[in-house]
Amino acid sequence: MTASTNAPVPRTRNLTTAAIFERYGLVIFLCILLVVAALISPPFLQPANLVNVLTIAAPLGMVVVGQTFVILVRGLDLSVASLMATVAVLATAFKATGNDAIPMIFVAAIVFSAIVGLISGWLVTKRNVSPFLATLAMMIILQGVRFAYTGGAPISTLPPGMSFLASGRILGIPVNLITLAILATALGIVLHRSRFGRQIFMVGSNPKAALLNGVPRDRVVILCYVICSICAGIGGLFLLGYVGTVSNWVGQGYELDSIVAAVMGGVALSGGRGNVFAALLGVAVLVVINNLVLLLGFPIEMQLIIKGIIIIGAAAFYRTRLF
Template sequence: MPTTNLRPLPLNPARFALPALLVALVATATALQPSFLSGGNLQNILTQASPLLIVTMGQAVVMLVRGLDLSVASLMATMAVVATAFNASDDSAIPMIFAIVVVLSAIVGLANGLLVTRRKVSPFIATLAMMIVLQGLRFAYTKGAPAGSLPQGFRYLGAGRLWGFPVNLILFALLFAILWVVLSKTSLGRRIYIVGGNPRAAELVGLNSDRITIVGYVLCSVLAGLGGLLLVGYVGTVDNWVGRGYELDSIIAAVMGGVSLAGGAGGIAGATAGGLILILISNIVVILGLPVQAQLIIKGVIIVSASALFVRSQRRST
């Protein structure tokens, strides 16, 4: 009987890059400040991380279809202002507020998707323009200072605890599970990867690339709107800059997590791990009492190092 020379497939070192970095960050922080691993600090980290992780999931979906969304932070702030427009003091208004925010966010995502697909505007320009439009509408409505109020229940959703776990972390976990199933177990998820990997091939096999790309932008905007509501619940106040910086942080987190800017590669698990690394970096420099300038320098160095490590690992695995 002829024999075949079967070799085990080599391990892909790229899949271990982020977990290794997470472990290294936690070990370093614990060595420098043992209180880092205290239950209270870990709960604070997870509570703080959830809004960014939700936005990062949406950003990852858009990047999978060869796009990006610079309007997510402005959308978060706008939806937070929309939520205060009702001046509702009764928690019974919360479902209505969430429904309105989902609808309005979906409209913003639809507009972004149509600009990119039908008008052939680059994702950078289209979403940058949307960011500016939302900012203008927000400032025109608030006249520079939001004056509305949120139901007290938002504080519970953004910063409360349920069975010892942050409520917003539980909501993130539910959204993560739903989106993971969509991307990995449904035809829509397969189409998102096909369109992102090779739009021309997708058209040849009968897929509507434009429609799938639009769905990606809608999902991203809806998740950003929901993230904005949870973030304002965590912060406890509403201003015109809620979520400022999340547009870049979500892109950086997704790239660190292995989501390709060229589309069609990566997933939300890696993207959320990248988001958690960003939050850990911010927390570490705070508990060490470093000045803001040092925080920015350290964050930038670690981000560049982590991204370079992942790219190097990918090259070695190919």
């Protein structure tokens, strides 16, 4: 059997209408949203505006790619937002004013994130802590450490190049979108084409069977948490560049938004089923909806209500296809 046995979507060939709807439902939904948005406000569909919308969504996209890995192995990472802010604070700790510090900042951020991911993964696998509690504890600890370091005050000592990462363009394409595309493609290939990726799906669909088949279950799960944390760390740096100053709450809400987007993209919380690119589509839907609420002239709080309805609705929609 090939890797596609574990793939989330049903096999091609005789696709029924229902199957097509399940597979492309999100794309159809996104198209409908875009048409509605364009009807309400014609400038919405202009490339410039769309690129803007996507640029804002790029850091969230990076987090969602990582979150997908963790959810695939029956996990959940609540610490991503706290990690983003902590990495942002870490970046300012260099007090660097020159661009030559940027590589160092990235290395430090990635190493730090990897350690956080290692700890979460270790707690989940070796100590049998539920992912919810392990990452919740990490979230609170990181928050405490961060506030203790900054004393609660925002900081803004950043190399000027950081804002280029967030809002700069190469050949007219925003740098952070390029980064997101590279990150998603690389990790997508790892997930859907490599042995490690197959092991992730095996562990996610049936941890015991995976172990019996010689898959190093714990190592796979730990690596997923490390990947998720690194994605969140990188996302934090890009968000930092966008915001410009480090408040202690950079990225607040991203932990839940990343889960919402992944669930909308059909990543099953029960593990073993999902796809990085569909999860990114979930991000697009989320962002377009948030935009639409504003375009329609509703108060911004309406976003919360709609987000709530959508996450329950999306989960219910994907739940039905199990039967």
